[in-house]
Amino acid sequence: METMNKLGRILLVEDDPKDVELTLTALEEYNLANEVIVARDGEEALDYLYSRGKFKTRSSDNPAVMLLDLKLPKVDGLEVLKQIKSEEKLRMIPVVVLTSSKEEKDMVASYKLGVNAYVVKPVDFHEFVNAIKELGVFWAVINEPPPGSVRK
Amino acid sequence: MARPKLRLQFAHSPVLRYGLAVASFAIALGLGLLAQRYGFHNVADPLFLFAIAITVWYAGIGPGTLTVALSGLADTYFFIEPIYSIYITRDDLPHFVIFVLFASLLTGFAAVRRRVEAELLQARDKLEIEVAERTQQASLLNLTHDSIFVRDMDFVITFWNLGAQELYGWTAEDAVGKHSQELLQTAFPAPLEDIHRELLRTGRWEGELKRTTADGMQVVVAGRWALRRDEQERPAAILETSNDITERKRREQEIESLNLELAKRSTELESINKELEAFAYSISHDLRAPLRHMAGFTELLQKKVSSVVDEKSNRYIAMILDSAKRMGNLIDDLLAFSRIGRAETQKTLFSLTQLVREALTEVRQDTEGRNIAWKIGALPDFYGDRSMLRLVLVNLISNAIKFTRTRPQAEIEIGCADGKSDDLVAFIRDNGVGFDMKYVNKLFGVFQRLHQSDEFEGTGIGLATVQRIIHRHGGKVWAEGAVDGGATFYFSAPKPRGHLWRP
Secondary structure: OHHHHHOEOEEEEOOOHHHHHHHHHHHHHOOOOOOEEEEOOHHHHHHHHOOOHHHOOOOOOEOOEEEEOOOOOOOOHHHHHHHHHOOOOOOOOOEEEEEOOOOHHHHHHHHHOOOOEEEEOOOOHHHHHHHHHHHHHHHHHHOOOOOOEOEO | OHHHHHHHHHHHOHHHHHHHHHHHHHHHHHHHHHHHHOOOOOOHHHHHHHHHHHHHHHHOHHHHHHHHHHHHHHHHHHHOOOOOOOOOOOOOHHHHHHHHHHHHHHHHHHHHHHHHHHHHHHHHHHHHHHHHHHHHHHHHHOOOOOEEEEEEOOOEEEEEOHHHHHHHOOOHHHHOOOEHHHHHOOEOOOOHHHHHHHHHHHOEEEEEEEEEOOOOOEEEEEEEEEEEEOOOOOEEEEEEEEEEOHHHHHHHHHHHHHHHHHHHHHHHHHHHHHHHHHHHHHHHHHHHHHHHHHHHHHHHHHHHHOOOOOHHHHHHHHHHHHHHHHHHHHHHHHHHHHHHHHOOOOEEEEEHHHHHHHHHHHOHHHHOOOOEEEEEOOOOEEEEEHHHHHHHHHHHHHHHHHHOOOOOOEEEEEEEOOOOOOEEEEEEEEOOOOOOHHHHHHOOOOOOOOOOOOOOOOOOOHHHHHHHHHHHOOOOEEEEEOOOOOEEEEEEEEOOOOOOOOO
16 A cells, blocks of 8 residues: 555654553554554663663664653653753654643643644544544645655 | 019119119218207117118118218218318328228128028029929829829839829828838839839830739839939939739730730631542542542443343443443542632733633533634732633623523623722623522522523533632622523622822
């Protein structure tokens, strides 16, 4: 499929397995789930990005988009975001905060750190699926990622 | 005092003074001539000298000189050979010269003595007047409630007024002559040497002094010192005016400790607020996630099994989804409610009529297909947070719309019950299902509902939000109603202060 070939790799940073499953289900529904890497906390996400730890041997290109939860064990989402945006070779990766928090201060902090989009996970499943689908389609398909990202 | 006054007066009239001169001279001449007639010679001179002395004494040097001149002339004319001429023989010249010289000397001495006495009298008068004035001043000083005392440079008290007696407990008799430091055991706010230095430099000093009264009580006084210097500009005495500020000090300390307490409380409150904020945040984040999972997986389940399970199972699944949705709404409302408590109010003056119009636009979709008779009266201007007040109106109006749903013809009235008080009172009245006044105190509680949710939907937070907003504006909310008899919701708020500053 044409779309399949152009699909970008998605890095999903999410600690809650249920959320991971729901998100993957939503992505699957639109055939967007074949190239999703899941990091379960901030540290793992950074390990992936820096190709260290268990991701030491990964291919060197960056993901087309990173879906980032804010409330994470070890290193929280805002800290991950801060590190990415202050690192020359990582700052071009589009980052979408995907969170339960509607709190204004989280939103403000994220935008100040240079987030590319901020999405509040809807409680309603239909809306949730829609949101994930639109995110996946936009960032992994429509958006032209910066040079150096994976695009199959 | 009357005697010297009379004498001075006598001496001040020129007619009387010169009259006295002429009269005393005439009497002396008369007596001299009389004595001569009876063969007594050499009596005239002493008589003239006597007259001169009397005149000088009582009438001063001018009339005295006149008497001397007259006496000299009369002496040569009547008593010195040749008699009845003013010619004086060489033999009698020394006699005459001595007489005149003696008379002049007498006049001079008498005049000097008289002047000295007059000065003495004057000085005495002045002194008496001063004493009288001082006495009056001292009794005036007793009228003041301030304590006033004077001490010399050796700390010996020389004056002590009634105020000082009232404040410290010692009478003037007790205090005068005592060492002020030993008596009052004063504690100074600065070293005494520094205070004295300032006093000598500027002539005054002010400060708080701690003292012990006669009955051993500690008092704090605000003391004002003034330095008195003598004629040689040497420091002579210190006058201290003071008033008791013990009570004021005590209150100040009380206020200070209350302020400290308040600061502590507000810090506590701040931390509680922070905790609440964290709590709201955690509700927002952590409560939503499991809810989303419940809804999400139930929906996935529904998709998978709806065609193979029976109708009852499908209904159960639908109910789970409905509950999850309802809980989501509750969380959202609760968060909005908690945000009102935390948000800053931004007060402006705005038209309530305009705001009602906006609120009506907002709830328009609830009125679709409904038959509602709106009656909107004249509304005043309102001073408060516009967006919060808008929320109040939207909540109350949509309640009115909701609870008149069962009426074929709904009537909703919005108006202002203008009392004479300082508060403006607005109301929203409907002819809906109303409520039992028995439960009126439950209306505004969080999660409190008076209707079953299959009758009228709702989270039970709307009226709690209304109340919280109105309370934050310094107003009140209350309601009147009857079962099936409609309801009226009132809210009050302080009127915009006067209409003076309105554009």
